[in-house]
Amino acid sequence: MASSTQKNSPVKASVKEKVKSFPQKPGVYRFYDSNSLLYIGKAKNLRKRASSYFTKTIKEYKTAKLIDRVIDADFLITKNETEALLLEQNLIKSNQPRFNILLRDDKTFPYIEINEKHDYPQVLFKRTTKASKDLYGPFTSAKGTRVAISELQNIFKLRTCNDVFFSNRSRPCLQYQIGKCSAPCVGKISQSDYLEDIKNTKKVLKGNFLEIIKDLKSSMKKYSNQQAFEKAGEIKTRIEMLRRIEETQIIFSGGDQTKVLGMAAMEDDVSFVVIDIEKNAFSNIKRYSFKNQLGKSSDDLFEEFLSRLILANPKLKEIISIRENMRSPFFPHIKFTTPAHGNKKKWCEMADRNAREFLGLQLQKANKYLLSIDYLKNNMGLTDDINIVGFDVSGGVGDIQTVSCVYFNEQGPDKSKYRFFRVPNKHAESDISALAYGIEKYSKNNFDISVVLIDGGKTHLNSIKNSIDLEKVKFVSLGKGEKRKYGIENLFYDDHKVEFRKDDSMSKLFLDVRDEAHRFAVKNFRSIKRKNLTKHYLQDIKGVGPKTIDKIYKEFGSIEILAKINVEQFSQECGLSKSICKDIQMKVKDIYN
Structure with missing residues (x-):
C-alpha cells in the first residue's frame, strides 16, 4: 500500500522510465512534485541529461533531495543548445522553481546593463550567467546586443565610457562629436535631464514604446509652443528612431498577451x-x-x-x-x-x-499498452473496450485513511474520472476494508469498468472478491515479486499467477495503473494531512468556521455525539440553523457511523 515516502518507490521508478523516452535532442526538462514545479534544466541531449539524475552515483546533497521529491517530469525541445539556454533562463524567471537557486552553467549570454551606481549611469554590454535587475535581455547574439546599444546611443545619447575615462575628461570626446553622447562628463547636460534619458531607455528595453512616444510628443508640442524649434526637432528625430526600432524589433517587440x-x-x-x-x-x-x-x-x-x-x-x-x-x-x-x-x-x-x-x-503511449490489452482480451474473456480502475490506500489504522481511484482506458489515463475518498472510521479497521469501501463508493459513479486492479497479493484479491460483487468486472491484483524489485511483480487473477520476471511484455498497463494510483494516493494523503494540521474537517462545510466548531465543543464536549442526537436538539442548543446542523450531522455520521 502507499505511504508518504517516495524513495525507491514505484513512482520514482516510473519517472525513471519516463525520462528514458525523452528525445535525444536539445531542449529544456522540468521536474515536478505533487504540487509545484521543482526544477528546470537545459540539455544538449534531453534523454541523457534527465536520465543522469536517476543513477546510483548521485553525490550532491541538493540533487539527492531533489530526486527524492520528484514524481513527474516533462520536456520542451529547442532547435539548439543556445535556444535551450534562452528558454531555460526565461522559464526560471517566470516560474522561480525551488531548486533553481542559480543558473549553474559555465556558458554566458549577452545582456545590456545600466550601471546606476554612478551619478551619470553608463550603458554597457555584459556577458554573464546570472540575471539581475540592472540587466536587460538575454539577447540571441552579441552582435544584436551591440546594435541595440548603438541605437540607444543614437536616440538618448548615453555614455558608454568607463568611470576612470569619464572623471578625467576636460573636453567632450569623439562620441559627442558624432552625436552618440550628450557629454555629461563636461556638463553639456544636466543630471536631471540625463536621468530622464536613462528612465526612457529603461522603458524602451521593457518594450513600453507607446508610453515613451506619448511623453515625447507632449514634450515636442511644449517646445514648439515655446518656439524652441531646434529642441522640438531633436525630439521629433527621437520619435522617428523609436518607431523604427519598434517596427524592426531591434530591441523588444512588447509582446504582452x-x-x-x-x-x-x-x-x-x-x-x-x-x-x-x-x-x-x-x-x-x-x-x-x-x-x-x-x-x-x-x-x-x-x-x-x-x-x-x-x-x-x-x-x-x-x-x-x-x-x-x-x-x-x-x-x-x-x-x-x-x-x-x-x-x-x-x-x-x-x-x-x-x-x-x-x-x-x-x-508511443497509445502503442505502449497494446500487448497488455491483447492479454486482457485473450485471457480474461473481455471483448469490449478495456477500462481499468486502480485503487490504493494511504495512511494506517488509527490514522487518517484515504483511498485513491485512477481510471485508464486503452489510450491511457482519463483524469476526469479520478476520485479520492476519505475512509470513515468504521471502514478503517484494515487496508482491505478501506479498499472495499473505496471500490463500492467509486462504483456508484456508473463509469464503464472492465477491470479493477488493487495493489496487493492474492490474499487482498480474494478478500475483495468475496466482499464485493460487481457484474462483468474482473478483479486483478499486483503483488511484489522476487526481492521486491520494480518491474518483476506478479499479476493475480482468478486462479492464475503471471510472473513479470518471466515475461514482462504485457506488464506496462498494469504497472502504470498501479504507479499512478500510488502517486495520486500520496499526493492527496499529504494534502489532507496538511489540512488536518491547521483546519478542522467540519470547516469544509459552507457556513462552518472556527467559532461554530468552538461552540459545538463547549455545548457537547465531543463531535461524535452529534451523530446520535436529533437535528432539532442540535439546532436549539447551539443556536445554529437546521440546514447547517443537517450538513454537520451528515459529515459526522460519515466518519463515526
Whole structure:
C-alpha cells in the first residue's frame, strides 16, 4: 500500500522510465512534485541529461533531495543548445522553481546593463550567467546586443565610457562629436535631464514604446509652443528612431498577451502547443492533446482550438502561427500574424516542433499498452473496450485513511474520472476494508469498468472478491515479486499467477495503473494531512468556521455525539440553523457511523 515516502518507490521508478523516452535532442526538462514545479534544466541531449539524475552515483546533497521529491517530469525541445539556454533562463524567471537557486552553467549570454551606481549611469554590454535587475535581455547574439546599444546611443545619447575615462575628461570626446553622447562628463547636460534619458531607455528595453512616444510628443508640442524649434526637432528625430526600432524589433517587440500556436495531427490523434510571449521572451509553454473522434479536417480542428483559446484568454491581443488564413470575423480585436521571417517565425517553428514531438509521445503511449490489452482480451474473456480502475490506500489504522481511484482506458489515463475518498472510521479497521469501501463508493459513479486492479497479493484479491460483487468486472491484483524489485511483480487473477520476471511484455498497463494510483494516493494523503494540521474537517462545510466548531465543543464536549442526537436538539442548543446542523450531522455520521 502507499505511504508518504517516495524513495525507491514505484513512482520514482516510473519517472525513471519516463525520462528514458525523452528525445535525444536539445531542449529544456522540468521536474515536478505533487504540487509545484521543482526544477528546470537545459540539455544538449534531453534523454541523457534527465536520465543522469536517476543513477546510483548521485553525490550532491541538493540533487539527492531533489530526486527524492520528484514524481513527474516533462520536456520542451529547442532547435539548439543556445535556444535551450534562452528558454531555460526565461522559464526560471517566470516560474522561480525551488531548486533553481542559480543558473549553474559555465556558458554566458549577452545582456545590456545600466550601471546606476554612478551619478551619470553608463550603458554597457555584459556577458554573464546570472540575471539581475540592472540587466536587460538575454539577447540571441552579441552582435544584436551591440546594435541595440548603438541605437540607444543614437536616440538618448548615453555614455558608454568607463568611470576612470569619464572623471578625467576636460573636453567632450569623439562620441559627442558624432552625436552618440550628450557629454555629461563636461556638463553639456544636466543630471536631471540625463536621468530622464536613462528612465526612457529603461522603458524602451521593457518594450513600453507607446508610453515613451506619448511623453515625447507632449514634450515636442511644449517646445514648439515655446518656439524652441531646434529642441522640438531633436525630439521629433527621437520619435522617428523609436518607431523604427519598434517596427524592426531591434530591441523588444512588447509582446504582452501574445501566444504562439503550433499543431500536429496524425489520424485521430491531435496535439497543440501554446507558447506565451512576454516582452519578446518565452514565459511559458503549454501542451494539449485530444482525439479527433469526428474525423474533422486540420483546418476545422485548428479553428475550434483557436476559438477556445481566445475565449479562455479574454485579454489576448495577438496570435502567431505558421498556418495561414487564421483571421476570424468573430474576434475582430485579435491580431492574427503569420510571420515570414524573424523571431516570430522562429517561435512558430519551435511551437510546431514541440507539437510534433508531443504527438509522437502520445502515439508511443497509445502503442505502449497494446500487448497488455491483447492479454486482457485473450485471457480474461473481455471483448469490449478495456477500462481499468486502480485503487490504493494511504495512511494506517488509527490514522487518517484515504483511498485513491485512477481510471485508464486503452489510450491511457482519463483524469476526469479520478476520485479520492476519505475512509470513515468504521471502514478503517484494515487496508482491505478501506479498499472495499473505496471500490463500492467509486462504483456508484456508473463509469464503464472492465477491470479493477488493487495493489496487493492474492490474499487482498480474494478478500475483495468475496466482499464485493460487481457484474462483468474482473478483479486483478499486483503483488511484489522476487526481492521486491520494480518491474518483476506478479499479476493475480482468478486462479492464475503471471510472473513479470518471466515475461514482462504485457506488464506496462498494469504497472502504470498501479504507479499512478500510488502517486495520486500520496499526493492527496499529504494534502489532507496538511489540512488536518491547521483546519478542522467540519470547516469544509459552507457556513462552518472556527467559532461554530468552538461552540459545538463547549455545548457537547465531543463531535461524535452529534451523530446520535436529533437535528432539532442540535439546532436549539447551539443556536445554529437546521440546514447547517443537517450538513454537520451528515459529515459526522460519515466518519463515526
